[in-house]
Amino acid sequence: MNAPRPYALLAEITYRCPLHCPYCSNPTRMRNNGELTTGEWGRVIREAAGLGVLQIGFSGGEPLARRDLAELIHGAREARLYTNLITSGVGLDANRARELRDAGLDSVQLSFQSDHVDLADEIAGANAHQRKLDAAANIRAAGIPLSLNFVIHRRNIDRLPQIIELTETLGAVRVELANVQFYGWAFLNRAALLPTREQVARAREVANAAKTRLTGKIDIFYVLPDYYETRPKPCLNGWGQRYLTVNPLGDVLPCPTASSAIPNLRFENVRERPLDWIWRESESFNRFRGTEWMPEPCRSCPQKEIDFGGCRCQAALLTGNAANTDPVCTLSPNRAQVDAVLRDLDQSSGHTREWTPRVNPRKAAIRPNA
Amino acid sequence: MIPDHTQPRLADGVRLEIDGTTGKGVLLFPEGIIELNETAQEIVTRCDGRPLSEIVLGLAREYDADLEMLAADVRETLADLQRRKLVKLA
């Protein structure tokens, strides 16, 4: 199959992180074959640029945990990529912010758990909120454009007005208010994280009003929880079309969650194959490329070039088969699965439930049943 | 109308690059990429703090084009890029 050219690389440079968010994007079970080295990342970045990639996001885990981050950013700038740092901000003091700026960092996306220190630190499972506020100031002082990201869920969705206020106070130019998507840790913690229908409706009004009020000042992106939608998100603009992710161990993924969500697909590693081959030729990138692989009802649906049948990971997690139509779609024969989750939530009227904070791999190894 | 003495610059966090795959100019910004057509690229290349009038004159010399039409094109392009917050006019 003819491969398109990719535009953006998500470089997950480490799984290490001082926080323990219950929706963490780290794998729920980890292998440890050793993180890619500075030199290996340099090669991956050059190969990605050669493939057509124009943007790189440094993410994790917490990318600041790598001391060679400035060097990696510098390498990406040498390859003429636009560089974005996706960070919790913990460890971003004034010196580090300047070091990264001097290396050529173009923009920072700083994540917050909430607007208020008590709730934020409870969600993060660490005393992090104040350090994030400091990080925001350091980023701005270094002259790097600041975007914010809030993962929205049942415990913080009612604070959307205050969250937007914090965004204004911090001088951000852009904010993502992204309802949690249910993969990995968030999938395990779904019962505690999924907001109620009423919460979602209120939040949408708040977000829309803020969008109007702040037009020209702050770009607000509000992402709905897709379980409440009737059509799926156009995940990644299609599998293997524009994006690729390289994880800390060097596995190359069409999307960051694919390796945990789709266990029976074999993903290639940059230590064994050139990136170009993986993008163009590998089984994992070609499996769901285009529309040929689609089953009904997608196959004969006029929407198939618009939403690409939704998300492969969601199909795998909810139906056990990644090739099925995303069950969020009301045309999917598996939509009942999603409805059942929403009905359970209605019946429990959204009571607060316990969640499992992400544990560090070493702890998990000591207490395998924790 | 955007006045002649306006000094357009790329907004913070926006970079102009040449896309190695297509050879075309692109604006890169957080979470976004816009491909520029040839005129837009010529204009954006000159958004370095020089006044609008100078951008128009420079382009007119290079392309041997009608000054008034060119000025209108430049204004339109800049207004569009400003709306998308990719260029700031000061």
Ligand code: SF4
């Ligand atoms: S059937 Fe498939 S293509 Fe059609 S709307 Fe649903 S997910 Fe999209």
